[in-house]
């Protein structure tokens with residue numbers, strides 16, 4: 001759809017960021033193909049998103065909901081101390097509240113959360129100490145999405161919902177980057193002809209990280225909710241001449257890992273430069289702040305979480 005051009009032109013990027021050009025994406029359509037999830041939901045998930053489910057810190061449920069600054073989930077390792085890239089097919093949902101039969105993120109884990117609702121997606125950005133939900137110390141992170149090596153999802157059986165439309169809806173396209181100290185998740189809630197959900201929730205830029213793929217507010221020690229403009233689709237860079245250049249990761253090699261073959265990517269072909277940042281930082285408005293998102297659950301260890309079950 002977009003011509004792949006030499007990214008030598010991307011040297012002009014810095015000035016484009018300053019211009020903060022708004023993405024002219026057209027009229028959002030929540031009913032177009034590729035928005036609502038219609039195939040079956042993962043076998044370890046409840047049939048629908050549910051609040052106040054029993055706390056089970058060994059749950060294998062993989063239903064993620066992203067509803068608000070204090071009601072969201074991300075994927076994390078099933079066993080303590082795992083490196084996410086080795087277990088992308090088996091990660092489980094960790095939520096800020098007891099919901100979806102999933103594990104609950106204990107207090108003291110999350111140090112910042114920023115929730116943005118845009119016409120095309122909802123996005124949650126969080127910072128914290130994710131060793132408290134099983135990440136290996138120093139883990140550089142991984143990328144989860146509904147495709148994966150077998151197109152059955154990473155994790156297999158992973159599904160996502162949001163209620164920002166006014167009711168709980170399963171969505172087809174999303175991406176979640178997680179590392180030991182940072183997480184971001186974008187769920188595409190509407191599409192347009194120029195920004196269909198696979199483009200706005202582009203899932204093939206695994207190596208680039210949260211700030212690059214999901215530009216937004218990553219400030220620590222703060223919690224807020226904003227409305228926002230939709231960002232340019234990840235990897236697309238409008239050029240001064242009106243064309244659009246596309247940054248892609250290039251396939252590099254396959255190596256054999258315990259969980260199966262893993263493809264590795266290099267960030268750019270030899271004649272491309274890797275852009276240093278997203279095309280623009282979308283503007284936000286109507287922000288409200290919160291002081292924290294505590295839930296009273298002290299740790300993942302079942303003994304100390306049991307008191308929280310009486311809440």
Ligand SMILES: *[C@@H]1O[C@H](CO)[C@@H](O)[C@H](O)[C@H]1NC(C)=O
Nearest residue numbers: 037038039040146153159170
């Ligand atoms: C659950 O995820 C699978 C794999 O990505 C997807 O095909 C399916 O449509 C999703 N189901 C729902 C209800 O969203």
Ligand SMILES: *[C@@H]1O[C@H](CO)[C@@H](O)[C@H](O)[C@H]1NC(C)=O
Nearest residue numbers: 044054056057058059060061
């Ligand atoms: C917690 O989840 C695990 C994995 O799904 C399951 O085997 C176990 O029975 C659950 N425990 C409770 C108390 O429901």
Ligand SMILES: *[C@@H]1O[C@H](CO)[C@@H](O)[C@H](O)[C@H]1NC(C)=O
Nearest residue numbers: 067068071163165166167168
């Ligand atoms: C979405 O879920 C939250 C719970 O986190 C609830 O307070 C809110 O009312 C829900 N919104 C809608 C529109 O259902």
